[in-house]
Amino acid sequence: MSRNRYILVNTLISYILGFSLFCIFAQEESWPFSHFPMYAKVYGTEFSRLRFYGITEDSEVRLDNSKYWHGLSTTNIDRVLPKIESDPERFIAALEHLKKAYFLAREAGAHSGPDIKGIRFYRCYWNLSLKDTRKKHDCHKLEFRYEYMFAEGG
Amino acid sequence: MASNISQIWNSFWYEPNASLASSPLRLGISRAVAVSIILWNHIGTNFESMGTIDPSMYIPIGLFSGLGLSIPSSTTLSVLTLIWKLSLVSFCLGFKTRLSGAIAFTLSLYLLGLVNCFGKVFHRDNATPFVLLVLAMSNCGTRFSLDSLIARRKGESLSQSNPTEYIWPFRLLWAYFGLVFFAAGYAKISASGMQWIVSEHMSRVLISHSLNWGTTPNELGLFIASSPMLCMFFAAGTILLETASPLVLVSVWARRLIPLGIFSMFMGFEVLLGFSLHGFYPLFTFFVPWDIIYSKGLKVANEII
Numbered sequence: 001m002s003r004n005r006y007i008l009v010n011t012l013i014s015y016i017l018g019f020s021l022f023c024i025f026a027q028e029e030s031w032p033f034s035h036f037p038m039y040a041k042v043y044g045t046e047f048s049r050l051r052f053y054g055i056t057e058d059s060e061v062r063l064d065n066s067k068y069w070h071g072l073s074t075t076n077i078d079r080v081l082p083k084i085e086s087d088p089e090r091f092i093a094a095l096e097h098l099k100k101a102y103f104l105a106r107e108a109g110a111h112s113g114p115d116i117k118g119i120r121f122y123r124c125y126w127n128l129s130l131k132d133t134r135k136k137h138d139c140h141k142l143e144f145r146y147e148y149m150f151a152e153g154g
Numbered sequence: 155m156a157s158n159i160s161q162i163w164n165s166f167w168y169e170p171n172a173s174l175a176s177s178p179l180r181l182g183i184s185r186a187v188a189v190s191i192i193l194w195n196h197i198g199t200n201f202e203s204m205g206t207i208d209p210s211m212y213i214p215i216g217l218f219s220g221l222g223l224s225i226p227s228s229t230t231l232s233v234l235t236l237i238w239k240l241s242l243v244s245f246c247l248g249f250k251t252r253l254s255g256a257i258a259f260t261l262s263l264y265l266l267g268l269v270n271c272f273g274k275v276f277h278r279d280n281a282t283p284f285v286l287l288v289l290a291m292s293n294c295g296t297r298f299s300l301d302s303l304i305a306r307r308k309g310e311s312l313s314q315s316n317p318t319e320y321i322w323p324f325r326l327l328w329a330y331f332g333l334v335f336f337a338a339g340y341a342k343i344s345a346s347g348m349q350w351i352v353s354e355h356m357s358r359v360l361i362s363h364s365l366n367w368g369t370t371p372n373e374l375g376l377f378i379a380s381s382p383m384l385c386m387f388f389a390a391g392t393i394l395l396e397t398a399s400p401l402v403l404v405s406v407w408a409r410r411l412i413p414l415g416i417f418s419m420f421m422g423f424e425v426l427l428g429f430s431l432h433g434f435y436p437l438f439t440f441f442v443p444w445d446i447i448y449s450k451g452l453k454v455a456n457e458i459i
Contacts, residue, residue, distance in 0.1 A: 001168075001318050012291060013167060013326055016284065020333040024340055031215045031270050032263070032280045036338040040345040043358035047365070071203030072211070072272060080211050080273030090210045097208030104206060126365045128358040130380055 043128060050078040050145065051124040054102070054116035061114060068113060069098065070105040081121070081146070095119065095148040118149035167325050168318035174325075181320050182248065182298030183444035185289050188436035189246040189258070192282055193239070195432045201265050202232040207272065214271045217263070225268070238265055245289075248299020255290030262286050279433040284330055292323035327440045328409070332400035334434070335416060339396030351393060356385035363427045375426040388422075395419060402441070413441045 001009070023033045052074065053060040066073040077098065084090045098119055105111055124139035126132070132140070205228030212225055226234075238261035244254035266279040295301045305311060342350045349355065360379040378384045395415045401408035417438055424430050 001316055009291070009322055010163075010167075012288070013322065013329075016288075016326065017329060017333070020330070020337070024333065024337040027341070027344070029275055031217060031267060031275055032283045034275070034277055034280055034337065035341050036277060036280075036334060037341040037345065038277060038338070039355075039359055040338075040341040040350075042346040042349050042353050042355040043362065045358075047358070047362050071205075071207050073274075075274050076211070076272040078273075080213065083213060083273060084210065093208055093210035097211060100208075101206070126362070128361045128365070130357070130361060130376065132365075 045128055046125055047128050048123050048125045048139075050074075050081065051122045051139075051142070052077070053120045053122070054113060055118040055120055055147075055149070056114050056116055060120060061116070063102070063113065063119070065111075067110045068102055068105055070101040070108065070110065072098075072101060085146075092148075095146070099148070099150050116150075118147060120144075120148075121146040167322045170317050170321055174321060177445045178293070178297040178320050179448060180443065180445035181292060181294045181323060182296065182302075183448060184324075184439050184442070185248065185251075185294040186246055186298055187439045187442075187444070188285055188289065189242055191432075191436045191439065192262075192285070193242045193246060195282075195435070196239070196242075199235075201235045201268065202228045204268060204272075205229070205231045211272050213273050215267060215275060217267055218271055223264075225271075231265075234261055234265060237261060245286075248295045248301050251295025251299055251301050252290065255286060255294075259283060259286035259290045277433075278431055281330070281334065281434050281437050285327065285436045288323050288326050288330075293319045294323065324440055325403070327437060328402050329400075331413070331437045331440075332402050334437075335396045335399035335412075339393050339399070342393060343397070351386055351389040354382075354385070356389040357382070360385075360426060363429075378426065391415075392419060409441055413438050 019030070019033050022028065023030060023035050027035050027037070029035065029037075049064075052063040052068075054063050054068075064074050069077065080094065081091070084094060102113070102116065102119075106113060121144075123143045123145050125141040125143070126139045205226060207225060209225060214223065238258065241254045241257035241261065244250060245258045262279075263283045266282055269279070270276055346353075346355070357379040360375040364375055378388065395412060398408070399412050399416065402412050420431050420434070
């Protein structure tokens with residue numbers, strides 16, 4: 001191994017090990033390095049997720065599946081919206097994007113959902129108990145979060 | 155003192171020993187298998203639709219904000235996806251190995267990184283860029299590759315006499331494997347301590363998967379969730395395996411048992427939680443003695459013929 005290559009390989013080894021160790025002990029996330037914190041915090045008795053509904057003429061239809069959102073997963077939406085809600089302009093642009101994504105996904109054949117007039121979001125709370133699960137209980141509390149009605153002809 | 159450290163370092167990363175003999179063949183087959191898995195994981199992945207996402211939803215990870223990268227157009231993404239997949243095929247076959255490896259690594263960092271720029275950092279593909287980077291920088295194309303076949307036809311040999319070139323890639327990927335799973339175990343202990351094992355956490359994780367996503371493919375998860383002893387057993391086993399994973403660097407037995415244990419744990423996630431951590435599967439290939447399997451396979455094939 002030449003001297004230059006020896007230095008290059010040692011730099012690679014030191015970088016991967018050094019930065020990985022830094023992320024582990026500083027509990028830092030710097031993709032693709034990570035401290036892999038999935039499921040590390042003990043779950044409480046309650047669990048919540050954002051739930052999406054499309055507003056039709058006379059009812060609501062559940063849209064909590066990534067197939068409706070053309071390139072975004074429901075997890076992405078769940079995480080992005082609370083992070084940007086303090087910026088009204090950006091928040092409206094994001095909701096407008098979700099409208100576009102819904103119809104783009106339908107056009108692409110990813111789903112055959114109805115024509116919707118708007119989107120409504122609720123935070124859904126579950127009790128993490130076996131009793132409720134066995135009875136196939138839905139969430140025990142549905143808390144209204146956001147609603148976005150599409151502009152006419154938009 | 156400094157020369158002692160340097161000696162230990164060199165002996166650890168570069169010197170062949172009984173447990174890892176210098177083997178260009180083993181590295182070549184490991185490359186082909188690991189890259190095949192990456193290709194299989196992403197054969198149907200479509201990055202193109204990310205090009206339609208509004209910038210209002212873009213929350214770049216450090217790598218992207220540091221480089222000032224924004225969301226590219228759908229056309230750019232579909233072209234990059236095509237180049238990425240072609241480079242993976244070429245790298246897997248060992249054709250223009252160094253170049254195809256470099257392209258595969260760079261585009262994996264970009265395309266798989268972009269997925270994490272919309273509010274949530276997913277961990278399923280963290281290992282992919284590392285595997286591709288280490289392989290691209292190694293001499294993994296000197297055996298079991300089209301490059302070596304082409305060279306042989308020309309009467310040349312690509313294999314280097316320097317055995318050190320075939321040791322460090324394995325050691326580095328074993329070290330990365332050990333750090334990844336140690337990190338997961340350490341995060342659990344530092345965030346929750348013994349509560350992670352003795353509380354109802356494991357049971358609640360299993361319940362949350364069946365409640366919210368409905369992805370649990372059978373009732374086995376709920377059966378385990380109903381037994382505090384089983385939950386404690388699996389939780390303790392998880393922490394033990396994860397925190398012990400750096401032992402793969404120093405013990406032959408650990409290299410046999412820990413990857414097998416963690417692979418079984420991954421299978422458990424698929425069955426109990428209904429999700430796959432397929433992005434980590436390429437790492438397991440570097441623990442398999444492919445050269446021995448290949449030689450034995452060849453011997454059996456010759457006997458049959």
